[in-house]
Amino acid sequence: MKIAAVDVVVTCPGRNFVTLRITTEDGITGLGDATLNGRELAVEAYLREHVVPLLVGRDASAIEDTWQYLYRGAYWRRGPVTMAAIAAVDTALWDIKARAAGMPLYQLLGGACRVGALAYGHASGRDLPELFDSIRAHLELGFRAIRVQTGIPGLDTVYGVAASAAGGGDRYDYEPARPTALPVEESWDTRAYLRHVPSVFEAVRSEFGPSLPLLHDGHHRMTPIEAARLGKALEPYDLFWLEDATPGEDQAALRLIRQHTTTPLAIGEVFNSIHDYTTLLSERLIDYVRSAVTHTGGVTALKKVLDFAAVYGVKSGMHGPTDISPVGMAAALHLDLAVHNFGIQEYMRHSAETLAVFRTSYTFADGLLHPSDAPGLGVELDVDAADHFPYRAAYLPVNRLADGTLHDW
Ligand code: KDG
Ligand code: MG
Numbered sequence: 001m002k003i004a005a006v007d008v009v010v011t012c013p014g015r016n017f018v019t020l021r022i023t024t025e026d027g028i029t030g031l032g033d034a035t036l037n038g039r040e041l042a043v044e045a046y047l048r049e050h051v052v053p054l055l056v057g058r059d060a061s062a063i064e065d066t067w068q069y070l071y072r073g074a075y076w077r078r079g080p081v082t083m084a085a086i087a088a089v090d091t092a093l094w095d096i097k098a099r100a101a102g103m104p105l106y107q108l109l110g111g112a113c114r115v116g117a118l119a120y121g122h123a124s125g126r127d128l129p130e131l132f133d134s135i136r137a138h139l140e141l142g143f144r145a146i147r148v149q150t151g152i153p154g155l156d157t158v159y160g161v162a163a164s165a166a167g168g169g170d171r172y173d174y175e176p177a178r179p180t181a182l183p184v185e186e187s188w189d190t191r192a193y194l195r196h197v198p199s200v201f202e203a204v205r206s207e208f209g210p211s212l213p214l215l216h217d218g219h220h221r222m223t224p225i226e227a228a229r230l231g232k233a234l235e236p237y238d239l240f241w242l243e244d245a246t247p248g249e250d251q252a253a254l255r256l257i258r259q260h261t262t263t264p265l266a267i268g269e270v271f272n273s274i275h276d277y278t279t280l281l282s283e284r285l286i287d288y289v290r291s292a293v294t295h296t297g298g299v300t301a302l303k304k305v306l307d308f309a310a311v312y313g314v315k316s317g318m319h320g321p322t323d324i325s326p327v328g329m330a331a332a333l334h335l336d337l338a339v340h341n342f343g344i345q346e347y348m349r350h351s352a353e354t355l356a357v358f359r360t361s362y363t364f365a366d367g368l369l370h371p372s373d374a375p376g377l378g379v380e381l382d383v384d385a386a387d388h389f390p391y392r393a394a395y396l397p398v399n400r401l402a403d404g405t406l407h408d409w
Helices: 040-055 063-073 080-101 128-140 190-208 224-237 253-260 278-282 298-311 326-338 352-357 383-387
Strands: 003-011 017-024 029-033 117-125 146-150 185-188 214-217 241-243 265-267 315-318 342-346 358-360 363-365 368-370 379-381 398-401
Touching: 003 040, 003 383, 017 040, 017 080, 029 080, 029 326, 040 063, 040 080, 063 080, 063 298, 080 298, 080 326, 117 128, 117 326, 128 146, 128 190, 146 190, 190 214, 190 224, 224 241, 224 253, 253 265, 278 298, 298 315, 298 326, 315 326, 326 342, 326 358, 326 368, 326 379, 352 358, 352 383
Parallel strands: 117 146, 117 342, 146 214, 185 398, 214 241, 241 265, 315 342
Antiparallel strands: 003 017, 017 029, 117 368, 358 379, 363 368
16 A cells, blocks of 8 residues: 655644645545644645655555654654654554544554543633633533633733633634734733632632532743642642643653642643653653644654553643644544543634534534544545635744743743
8 A cells, every 4th residue: 555645735724734645546545634833834844845755655554664764764853843744644644544444543543442532621711700601601512621721910811811702602712823923922920820820710619619620721831839839729629730830841840840739730732752751751740641643743652652651650631722633633532532541632622614624523522522433533634625725824922021021931
């Protein structure tokens, strides 16, 4: 089963996506997500210039060998651009293998360990009434676990907080990438954040009771000692996790946080290699692996990370915002079903425009996602529809302190 053609499709149905489509000599196609939010064209160029020419004529069934060929063969290893490109190839080859077998991908990964993947939705509000409305709307949609992001008194815009509740339902209108000439600048004050957030969780617990799983994303903004303080302050509210408390690249920072708090910790959405996890896992410094198939070298590589995590009792909590395309989301759901150490899956619904270009078959019911039993990933790309949505440059924001100092976003 040789690879006959490889296409890189860049489309912007509401937001940008980079998709790799591999076609075999016998006409089977497979899809892989290569979207790197705000840096999409770098991955497109990497694929077009350096990967596509290597793939035509290769054996489409040799997934592990192709992964090693692209990873070791480049000599320059890791990095988000390289690993998103490799992820797309790997995912597309798994899609082809499963379609050829007439099976949903999760069957080739060992079969289902559960009936569905518990998903968490994004509730947010500039103040408590807005936040409560957003949580109620998510519960009505069937979510059984909720991420809580809140406005901070004195700060205009804060990561993860929708600009208005007007969208209603689960339309989370805080889309971080914006089509502006320069990145939007947001403001930040860690002391104001640390003063406010515990009171928000106290209010949410007293309104919604003790059992609802609640999550929170610190989005890399704290120092280790600040994060330790927040984790400790949130202990009475029994969080499912505190995510990205400190910048991800500093694995040792988690040691200090861990020494001070029993709030579960999640990290890894910006990681792209198993080597980003070695200290974190072997020293049991985290509870959840946040990587996405899209950014970690594909199904093959993330499965290895999760098997490594399982040795230390660490579970999955894959990244699933809207910049993970429906192809990347479907790949995640197949892994979610197949690995024993599944924890939770992030889920932001894509827009109607996106779902017109990517025809999905995965389902969400009673709080659980299921990839469906369609062969392969279960996603079809409508290339003609994609052509109607040309790429639009968009940037993620940057973040500044009151004195203008650039801070982690
Ligand atoms: O592209 C960046 C977003 O995917 C990221 O900011 C979202 O932190 C995020 C999350 O947890 O979904
Ligand atoms: Mg996050």
